[in-house]
Amino acid sequence: MRLSLLAPAAFALTACLVAGLITPPPASAAARVPQSGLLSVMGGDVVRQSCSIPRIKLGSVASLTSFHRAMAACADRFWASRFAAAGLAYTPPAVTVTTGRDSVCGTITSSGAQYCPDQSTIAIRISKADLRDPFRMNIAHSVAHEWGHHVQHLIGVLDAHAALHAPASAKARRLLSHRLEMQAECFAGVFYSATLKSIKPGISWRDWVAAVRMADESDIHGKPRNLAWWQDRGYRGGATGFCNTWTAATDRVT
Numbered sequence: 285m286r287l288s289l290l291a292p293a294a295f296a297l298t299a300c301l302v303a304g305l306i307t308p309p310p311a312s313a314a315a316r317v318p319q320s321g322l323l324s325v326m327g328g329d330v331v332r333q334s335c336s337i338p339r340i341k342l343g344s345v346a347s348l349t350s351f352h353r354a355m356a357a358c359a360d361r362f363w364a365s366r367f368a369a370a371g372l373a374y375t376p377p378a379v380t381v382t383t384g385r386d387s388v389c390g391t392i393t394s395s396g397a398q399y400c401p402d403q404s405t406i407a408i409r410i411s412k413a414d415l416r417d418p419f420r421m422n423i424a425h426s427v428a429h430e431w432g433h434h435v436q437h438l439i440g441v442l443d444a445h446a447a448l449h450a451p452a453s454a455k456a457r458r459l460l461s462h463r464l465e466m467q468a469e470c471f472a473g474v475f476y477s478a479t480l481k482s483i484k485p486g487i488s489w490r491d492w493v494a495a496v497r498m499a500d501e502s503d504i505h506g507k508p509r510n511l512a513w514w515q516d517r518g519y520r521g522g523a524t525g526f527c528n529t530w531t532a533a534t535d536r537v538t
Contacts, residue, residue, distance in 0.1 A: 330522035333362055335482040340418040348410050348418060349381045355427040356406070358482065362475055363435060366524065377434045378405040379427075385409060397426035399433035401442050406430040421485035421492055428475050432468030435524075441467075462506035462537045463529045466514040470527035473518025480519075489519065506538055 335358035341347035356379045367374035377399070378388075385392050387407035389400030397408045408426055436442050445460060452460070476483070485492065497512040505511060513536070517526050529537055 432471030470518035
């Protein structure tokens with residue numbers, strides 16, 4: 285998912301709206317960047333959610349498919365309740381699971397999962413590596429992270445930035461891509477704060493964050509240490525209000 289860098293004034297406006305600030309912007313600007321109450325839901329006790337997530341059978345496509353479907357049902361229930369608490373309309377994405385590379389939005393990338401905003405679809409590819417080594421938390425994250433992009437779609441973040449993509453330089457697009465991906469990581473962390481026990485990840489949260497921090501760097505996603513920081517922030521904060529990557533310092537999102 286690639287986004288543009290905004291001109292200074294427009295960027296400041298976007299950051300305020302994404303943060304859920306009360307003061308409305310000028311009408312012309314508001315038309316470009318929709319407001320959302322979701323990111324203003326700060327703090328509060330984490331409400332645990334119990335989900336039925338099945339075990340994964342080694343080498344079984346059917347088992348992995350069932351796992352992804354169960355994760356999707358869990359994420360759907362969690363985010364539907366969060367949107368309802370914020371007084372916002374919510375619709376779930378479609379979820380497709382395949383062993384091939386083709387999806388409703390084209391070729392699935394090598395990462396194994398992607399979100400297609402035009403189709404409101406999360407496309408997941410079961411790889412040979414998944415079949416050989418079905419590490420639960422790694423596989424679960426395919427759903428959790430991509431659902432974070434669906435949340436961004438529903439609150440207007442993706443459309444707002446797509447409209448501002450054309451004038452951006454390559455460097456600017458890279459920075460905003462990092463901000464976008466790290467917010468999706470933070471949203472995943474918020475989801476885990478309520479559901480991790482049910483997922484039975486097979487790894488402690490501390491060790492999982494350490495593993496994320498040691499992952500390979502991605503040009504689109506940014507430095508692993510920052511991805512780990514935002515995911516942990518969402519997990520420990522337990523609310524979307526902790527996920528405002530748009531006003532974070534550059535060195536926290538690069």
